[in-house]
Amino acid sequence: MAELGGGQTAPVSEQELLQQKLKPMYKQYLEGAFRQIAPTKDAMELRKQTLVDMLDRSQELYIRGIRDCDLIYKTVIDGLGDMESRLAEFETRKDKSKNLKRRLSFDAIVAIALTALLAIVYVIVGAMTGRWHPTWLIMVGGIFAGGSFVMAVGVLKLLKKRKILPVRILVAIIETLASVFIFLLLQIVFSVKGSWMTFLAMVALIVGADTVISFMFSSKARWIELPIFAEIFCVMLYVILGISLSMTGIASIWHPGWILCLGGVIVAMIEISVAVAIRRKRDGQKIASEKETDEKYWTSWDD
Amino acid sequence: MPVSQKRLKAEMWDRMQFLFRNYYDRMVHLKLVYDGKLDVDTLKQVIVYAVERAPVLHSSFNTTVLEPYWQQENYTIDDILTVSESDDADRDADVFLSGTIPYDNNVQIKISVFEQRVGEGVKSVLALRVNHMCMDGGDLKYFIATLCENYNRLKHKDYDAIGMKSGSRSFDQVYSKFEGEDLKHARGLYKNVSKSKDHVAFPWTEGKEEDCNRIVKRVIAEEDFSAMRGVAKRLGITVNDALMAITFRALYELCGLKDDDSLTVSCAIDLRKHIEEGGANGGLTNHTAWLACRTLERGQTMEDTVVNVIRSMKTFKRDKFMGLYSLPLLKLAYTIFPHDIAEFAIKKGYDNPLLAVSNMGLLDDRRLQFDGLTLKDGFISGATKYKPFFLMSVTTLLGRMTLSTAIRGSEEDVAVANRYFDLIEKYLAEFIAI
Numbered sequence: 162m163a164e165l166g167g168g169q170t171a172p173v174s175e176q177e178l179l180q181q182k183l184k185p186m187y188k189q190y191l192e193g194a195f196r197q198i199a200p201t202k203d204a205m206e207l208r209k210q211t212l213v214d215m216l217d218r219s220q221e222l223y224i225r226g227i228r229d230c231d232l233i234y235k236t237v238i239d240g241l242g243d244m245e246s247r248l249a250e251f252e253t254r255k256d257k258s259k260n261l262k263r264r265l266s267f268d269a270i271v272a273i274a275l276t277a278l279l280a281i282v283y284v285i286v287g288a289m290t291g292r293w294h295p296t297w298l299i300m301v302g303g304i305f306a307g308g309s310f311v312m313a314v315g316v317l318k319l320l321k322k323r324k325i326l327p328v329r330i331l332v333a334i335i336e337t338l339a340s341v342f343i344f345l346l347l348q349i350v351f352s353v354k355g356s357w358m359t360f361l362a363m364v365a366l367i368v369g370a371d372t373v374i375s376f377m378f379s380s381k382a383r384w385i386e387l388p389i390f391a392e393i394f395c396v397m398l399y400v401i402l403g404i405s406l407s408m409t410g411i412a413s414i415w416h417p418g419w420i421l422c423l424g425g426v427i428v429a430m431i432e433i434s435v436a437v438a439i440r441r442k443r444d445g446q447k448i449a450s451e452k453e454t455d456e457k458y459w460t461s462w463d464d
Numbered sequence: 465m466p467v468s469q470k471r472l473k474a475e476m477w478d479r480m481q482f483l484f485r486n487y488y489d490r491m492v493h494l495k496l497v498y499d500g501k502l503d504v505d506t507l508k509q510v511i512v513y514a515v516e517r518a519p520v521l522h523s524s525f526n527t528t529v530l531e532p533y534w535q536q537e538n539y540t541i542d543d544i545l546t547v548s549e550s551d552d553a554d555r556d557a558d559v560f561l562s563g564t565i566p567y568d569n570n571v572q573i574k575i576s577v578f579e580q581r582v583g584e585g586v587k588s589v590l591a592l593r594v595n596h597m598c599m600d601g602g603d604l605k606y607f608i609a610t611l612c613e614n615y616n617r618l619k620h621k622d623y624d625a626i627g628m629k630s631g632s633r634s635f636d637q638v639y640s641k642f643e644g645e646d647l648k649h650a651r652g653l654y655k656n657v658s659k660s661k662d663h664v665a666f667p668w669t670e671g672k673e674e675d676c677n678r679i680v681k682r683v684i685a686e687e688d689f690s691a692m693r694g695v696a697k698r699l700g701i702t703v704n705d706a707l708m709a710i711t712f713r714a715l716y717e718l719c720g721l722k723d724d725d726s727l728t729v730s731c732a733i734d735l736r737k738h739i740e741e742g743g744a745n746g747g748l749t750n751h752t753a754w755l756a757c758r759t760l761e762r763g764q765t766m767e768d769t770v771v772n773v774i775r776s777m778k779t780f781k782r783d784k785f786m787g788l789y790s791l792p793l794l795k796l797a798y799t800i801f802p803h804d805i806a807e808f809a810i811k812k813g814y815d816n817p818l819l820a821v822s823n824m825g826l827l828d829d830r831r832l833q834f835d836g837l838t839l840k841d842g843f844i845s846g847a848t849k850y851k852p853f854f855l856m857s858v859t860t861l862l863g864r865m866t867l868s869t870a871i872r873g874s875e876e877d878v879a880v881a882n883r884y885f886d887l888i889e890k891y892l893a894e895f896i897a898i
Contacts (some may be wrong), residue, residue, distance in 0.1 A: 174697045174699075175698055175699055176699055177700055178701035180700065213782075217775075217778065220699070220700050220701075221771045221774075221775075222775070223699065223700070224701075224767050224770050224771055224774075224898070225765075225767045225768070225771065261629065441854045445764055
């Protein structure tokens with residue numbers, strides 16, 4: 162019976178007594194083991210969690226029938242495995258995590274700095290020349306560039322981790338920002354007629370980059386994406402060329418230029434032909450191999 | 465303003481329990497058996513006092529497209545209490561408990577006292593059923609204990625001591641103990657935790673037209689319960705952990721599962737542990753959530769099963785936000801959507817537990833004594849489930865543990881439930897032998 166504060170007594174079970182005995186032993190063990198790594202908050206939390214796990218394990222062993230305190234201690238300590246390596250691995254992992262955080266912070270600072278720098282450039286150029294328009298594009302360009310830089314860093318990291326979906330999304334966003342900026346430049350600064358066609362090119366660019374990513378990751382859909390990209394590219398090219406040439410009065414390629422639109426179909430047909438040829442070649446090799454095997458039935462000996 | 469025009473807000477749990485009409489009959493049941501005769505006049509008065517303190521108990525639930533509400537109704541004590549003589553008070557009480565209260569009724573609680581002459585004396589059985597939309601088992605325990613205490617106080621004309629808690633019925637009292645980052649975190653727990661990876665159901669028979677509400681119970685004798693408690697204490701686990709382990713083994717056998725099949729049994733948790741003073745300052749309401757205790761295998765021995773169960777339970781017990789998951793999600797759905805759409809959306813996203821245990825714990829016999837009567841037995845049982853759902857309710861009174869399940873089913877289902885309780889007794893013996 163254990164004494165409570167108010168003089169009352171509460172029964173303490175055998176299992177609780179065992180835990181009370183084991184707890185200081187585990188603590189002593191962990192305090193010693195954790196001295197091999199730096200005394201950080203994370204390490205302290207891991208040490209505390211390990212103690213909880215050890216006590217849980219002790220209870221489980223008790224329930225399963227081990228009553229000998231020292232045997233429970235030994236079983237639990239043995240169950241921890243190579244504590245030295247575990248702790249070393251923990252420390253390395255924490256270091257990597259910290260480095261990553263540092264790197265991300267650095268990237269964010271660079272992006273903010275880039276944006277701020279361009280904002281300052283905009284203010285200076287605007288003030289010196291008195292032309293606040295269209296110099297504001299410097300500001301927009303800065304923001305777009307900063308955002309694109311952060312996303313590009315993200316893409317590189319995600320590429321290493323082979324995470325295809327976020328890579329695709331980020332690349333598409335970067336391309337969209339770039340296209341919007343090019344459009345603004347062409348439209349506002351250079352007053353190029355038909356600059357809106359940048360967005361037509363943007364569609365082809367996004368699908369094209371996506372196809373490249375598919376091939377980089379050996380995605381199953383890459384062979385479907387390729388003719389789709391070819392088709393979109395050809396259609397966009399046809400429209401852009403058609404409009405541009407008509408607008409300038411150089412020529413009209415609407416007919417027979419429409420043949421360009423069959424580009425995707427042609428690529429698809431080439432793909433099918435190549436696939437059929439490869440399949441035939443494989444079949445031929447298989448038959449030849451089988452013939453070779455059959456020959457062995459007549460001529461092969463065990464000795 | 466006439467009473468009938470007063471409206472009360474339909475709280476989130478009221479609306480959730482209303483949604484649960486699809487899974488069960490929304491009734492919570494209580495039965496208490498006494499030696500002696502109740503003073504009906506005193507009982508009537510304290511019931512009216514209690515119902516007046518908890519206006520939701522004399523309100524009807526009204527649904528509208530946008531938002532439902534409670535409307536206070538006129539009533540008489542006869543709408544709530546009936547007293548009758550009986551040849552078999554237990555049987556009549558069981559029949560009474562199998563009834564339901566429509567949600568649009570003027571009162572949401574029904575009490576019946578059956579008096580049976582036994583030799584020279586009288587045996588009184590108090591049976592009570594209440595709409596789960598108004599309160600859960602936790603508050604029903606409080607309600608009945610307070611009713612008994614008020615009865616005794618009135619008998620002794622101790623008017624100052626008569627009371628019944630009254631106040632907010634809002635779900636968000638569960639955040640009252642949190643502050644700062646913890647509060648922010650708790651209010652952001654939008655995760656839907658009702659989805660289960662296991663879909664094992666209780667082997668009820670196919671539904672039939674003659675199915676009706678039934679309560680099947682099994683009392684664990686004092687010596688067995690005491691032994692169970694002793695073993696649980698020795699192993700450093702709670703009685704509930706022990707009960708869950710026994711339940712898991714019984715269900716593995718009853719449901720014909722393989723040893724390496726996984727199984728999930730939901731376990732009711734009282735959210736009042738998160739409320740300042742255990743909810744004593746709020747009104748009668750629901751504060752119950754579920755945790756899904758899951759084992760990946762049966763375990764060769766009872767000891768293995770105990771270990772599997774406590775491993776699962778510990779993950780919940782060590783979470784300071786235990787039971788608070790999904791609440792913000794439900795609140796959000798009820799806030800942004802009109803009632804009908806919110807119900808539709810929540811019903812789509814919510815999986816009612818197929819197998820569940822609700823351990824309401826100890827019914828304190830000292831607080832359930834009516835002056836001049838001797839408490840002999842009693843239990844609380846949860847709502848009558850519709851197939852395929854199963855809930856085992858557990859209460860402890862006078863050293864005995866009563867297990868019960870309420871089901872809309874047939875005699876065959878009663879046999880299945882009794883087979884289950886046989887298995888519980890079998891594995892209880894196995895547990896005691898550890």
